[in-house]
Amino acid sequence: MTEIFGVPVVVILGQLMLGLVNGAFYAMLSLGLAVIFGLMGVVNFAHGAFYALGSFAALLGLQLLGINYWAGLVLAPLIVALLGMAIERLLLRHLYRVDPLYGLLLTFGVALIIEGTLQQLFGSSGQSYPVPAALAGAVNLGFMILPKYRAWVIAASITVCFSTWFLIERTRLGATLRAARENGPLLQAFGVNVPVLLTLTYGGGVALAALAGVLAAPVILVTPQMGSSLVTVVFAVVVIGGMGSILGAIVSGLGLGIIEGFTKVIYPEASNIVVYVIMALVLILRPAGLFGRE
Amino acid sequence: MNISKIALGVAMVLAMVAGPRAVMAADPDVVIGDIDDFSGTYADVQGQGGVEAMKMAIADFGGTVLGRKITMLTTDHQNKPDIGASKFREWADQHGLNMLIGGSNSGVSIAMSKVAAVKKIPFFAIGAAGSSLTNEDCTAYTVHYVYDTTALANGTATTMVKNGGKTWFYLTADYAFGTQLQNAASKVVEANGGKNIGAVRVPLAASDFSSFLLQAQGSGASVLGLANAGGDMSNSLKAAIEFGITKTMKPAALLAFITNINSLGLETAQGLYLTTGFYWDLNEDTRAFAKRYFAKMNAEPSMDQAGAYSATLTYLKAVKAAGTTDPDKVMAELKKTKVNDMFAKGGTIRADGVMVHDMYVMQVKSPKESKYPWDYYKVIKVMNGEEAFGPITGLCSLAPK
Numbered sequence: 001m002t003e004i005f006g007v008p009v010v011v012i013l014g015q016l017m018l019g020l021v022n023g024a025f026y027a028m029l030s031l032g033l034a035v036i037f038g039l040m041g042v043v044n045f046a047h048g049a050f051y052a053l054g055s056f057a058a059l060l061g062l063q064l065l066g067i068n069y070w071a072g073l074v075l076a077p078l079i080v081a082l083l084g085m086a087i088e089r090l091l092l093r094h095l096y097r098v099d100p101l102y103g104l105l106l107t108f109g110v111a112l113i114i115e116g117t118l119q120q121l122f123g124s125s126g127q128s129y130p131v132p133a134a135l136a137g138a139v140n141l142g143f144m145i146l147p148k149y150r151a152w153v154i155a156a157s158i159t160v161c162f163s164t165w166f167l168i169e170r171t172r173l174g175a176t177l178r179a180a181r182e183n184g185p186l187l188q189a190f191g192v193n194v195p196v197l198l199t200l201t202y203g204g205g206v207a208l209a210a211l212a213g214v215l216a217a218p219v220i221l222v223t224p225q226m227g228s229s230l231v232t233v234v235f236a237v238v239v240i241g242g243m244g245s246i247l248g249a250i251v252s253g254l255g256l257g258i259i260e261g262f263t264k265v266i267y268p269e270a271s272n273i274v275v276y277v278i279m280a281l282v283l284i285l286r287p288a289g290l291f292g293r294e
Numbered sequence: 295m296n297i298s299k300i301a302l303g304v305a306m307v308l309a310m311v312a313g314p315r316a317v318m319a320a321d322p323d324v325v326i327g328d329i330d331d332f333s334g335t336y337a338d339v340q341g342q343g344g345v346e347a348m349k350m351a352i353a354d355f356g357g358t359v360l361g362r363k364i365t366m367l368t369t370d371h372q373n374k375p376d377i378g379a380s381k382f383r384e385w386a387d388q389h390g391l392n393m394l395i396g397g398s399n400s401g402v403s404i405a406m407s408k409v410a411a412v413k414k415i416p417f418f419a420i421g422a423a424g425s426s427l428t429n430e431d432c433t434a435y436t437v438h439y440v441y442d443t444t445a446l447a448n449g450t451a452t453t454m455v456k457n458g459g460k461t462w463f464y465l466t467a468d469y470a471f472g473t474q475l476q477n478a479a480s481k482v483v484e485a486n487g488g489k490n491i492g493a494v495r496v497p498l499a500a501s502d503f504s505s506f507l508l509q510a511q512g513s514g515a516s517v518l519g520l521a522n523a524g525g526d527m528s529n530s531l532k533a534a535i536e537f538g539i540t541k542t543m544k545p546a547a548l549l550a551f552i553t554n555i556n557s558l559g560l561e562t563a564q565g566l567y568l569t570t571g572f573y574w575d576l577n578e579d580t581r582a583f584a585k586r587y588f589a590k591m592n593a594e595p596s597m598d599q600a601g602a603y604s605a606t607l608t609y610l611k612a613v614k615a616a617g618t619t620d621p622d623k624v625m626a627e628l629k630k631t632k633v634n635d636m637f638a639k640g641g642t643i644r645a646d647g648v649m650v651h652d653m654y655v656m657q658v659k660s661p662k663e664s665k666y667p668w669d670y671y672k673v674i675k676v677m678n679g680e681e682a683f684g685p686i687t688g689l690c691s692l693a694p695k
Contacts, residue, residue: 010510011508012492014508015505015508018502018504018505018508019505021504022501022502023374025501116333118339119333123337123338123553124333124334124336124337124338124341125336125338125339125524125525125528125553125554125556125557126525126528126557127557127558128532128558128562131536138536138537138538142510145537145538146684147536147537147538147622149536150504150536217530219530219533220501220502220532220558221525221528221529221534221558222528223335223525225334225335225499225525229499229501230501233501261505262507264505264509265505265509268494268496268497268506268509269468269495269497271500271505272497272500282558
């Protein structure tokens with residue numbers, strides 16, 4: 001058996017694949033955060049709660065209305081995004097003029113309220129969302145058994161991530177969004193409705209979180225706390241990628257998933273802190289993040 | 295600004311003066327406390343359901359003991375030992391607490407048992423698993439009531455090894471509870487002629503278990519020992535099935551509650567072996583209790599919820615028999631009387647604090663075998679108390695070998 005540094009290549013390939021799956025979730029979540037921070041300057045601590053809401057929306061849709069996975073994949077993010085936009089309109093909007101710290105506190109409070117409400121309604125032990133029939137089963141890649149659903153998660157996430165990047169960095173709409181951040185009043189003078197633009201941006205970021213939630217639902221138990229354990233890691237990912245950098249969020253999300261995967265083999269106990277160690281190193285050596293603009 | 299500060303100071307002083315006086319009034323209430331996880335991962339295992347069960351016990355007892363009203367205090371420890379311990383101390387000092395029920399989380403319960411020893415207040419550990427509560431950390435006022443890591447290992451690990459699961463690899467939650475559970479299981483596996491191949495320590499509440507599971511599979515062991523609990527146990531089992539690990543390895547849940555099985559669904563959980571101190575569908579008595587409980591909580595009681603009921607009742611009976619709430623007299627009464635109710639038959643509270651009673655090794659039914667809602671377990675084996683909890687270890691200074 002071929003080995004690299006004493007670890008069989010087969011094992012390395014397997015862990016690479018699993019790391020990519022987890023990285024796909026990190027990338028989607030950190031992308032949403034980066035969009036919201038990059039285009040609005042809001043540190044959205046409610047991101048994990050929106051992720052959990054996405055899962056619950058899909059689960060309830062299935063249980064109560066018989067909405068299947070594929071429809072849920074579209075509907076759940078839409079519904080959660082509407083809620084997000086309502087929060088932006090009613091609450092967040094009033095804080096744009098003050099220090100970003102206030103937005104952070106507000107969204108943190110919103111997260112606590114959402115998670116508390118979910119807990120009150122559904123309890124803490126969680127529920128299972130079945131894997132859709134079309135993606136049940138697994139394929140043998142030779143070096144590992146990969147469940148089809150996990151392969152779908154990678155494909156879906158990468159597609160969504162790069163579409164979002166293209167939309168923001170390469171289209172006219174994206175240019176307008178970035179202009180709103182750069183100089184809102186001037187853009188307003190050109191006849192663009194900036195407040196609506198911001199509401200839609202927040203909705204878009206929230207929809208990304210909810211979409212990740214729907215994708216995660218068949219893989220892990222749907223619980224009110226599912227987002228709170230993930231959100232801190234994802235914030236670290238965003239800091240590593242460079243606050244507000246879209247490409248940075250995607251690349252560091254996938255990359256850190258892989259690094260974390262290898263840590264799980266080499267020194268499992270450290271797998272939950274490796275991301276923070278890297279974050280500390282990046283902050284020392286390159287404070288703006290790997291892809292951040294100084 | 296200043297005046298309100300002064301007013302606040304005055305109010306605080308008054309509260310301090312008035313607090314103890316209220317307690318010292320004639321015929322004070324008998325106060326029973328419950329400190330548990332009401333908002334975190336373990337909130338469904340005991341939590342609000344445990345409170346309901348305790349209320350049922352108080353009502354069944356008649357609401358009074360020795361002519362004194364029985365009242366309850368509850369609070370959320372948020373899985374933080376310092377919060378649990380300081381709340382316990384506060385209740386003891388200011389609210390005339392007579393007995394405390396402790397919920398999930400071994401770390402919090404160990405911290406609270408230290409307070410029980412200092413304040414001399416009977417403490418019933420219900421949801422905590424760590425057997426150190428009756429060994430290194432034992433106190434004269436601690437009763438470990440429902441189950442412990444020793445009993446879990448004696449039940450599940452013995453059964454698995456005897457059924458041919460000779461080689462074990464563990465997925466261990468990386469904190470006190472996980473290591474205690476793994477150690478207990480390892481000993482049992484070896485004692486029965488099995489072999490421990492390895493273990494991977496998994497950080498608590500990991501978001502993905504697949505990587506650890508592939509390591510388990512790579513070990514070539516035949517049993518996957520899940521030395522974790524709650525959401526971690528559920529998520530690792532889910533992933534094990536998804537990645538086809540269960541085709542080559544048999545999963546053994548070293549701690550699973552009926553709430554976990556309900557979350558996972560029988561399709562995923564079927565065939566799983568586990569050990570429990572109570573099952574709602576065991577006999578007429580348990581079913582009668584479960585029916586009343588279900589009417590309040592819309593769920594069947596877990597072993598911890600049933601245990602909280604039984605512990606409350608056991609304490610009140612002891613107070614009545616002793617004719618006093620004096621902690622030492624009540625503890626003496628508890629240790630000489632057998633526990634006989636719907637939860638335990640002929641249970642005894644040992645010198646080290648273990649409540650020795652029957653434990654059940656269960657296997658989760660397949661969806662086909664399950665005939666009605668919550669029909670989840672079939673009894674594989676009933677272990678008597680001695681077999682489940684083992685002999686006195688001698689690690690507790692109150693109970694020499």
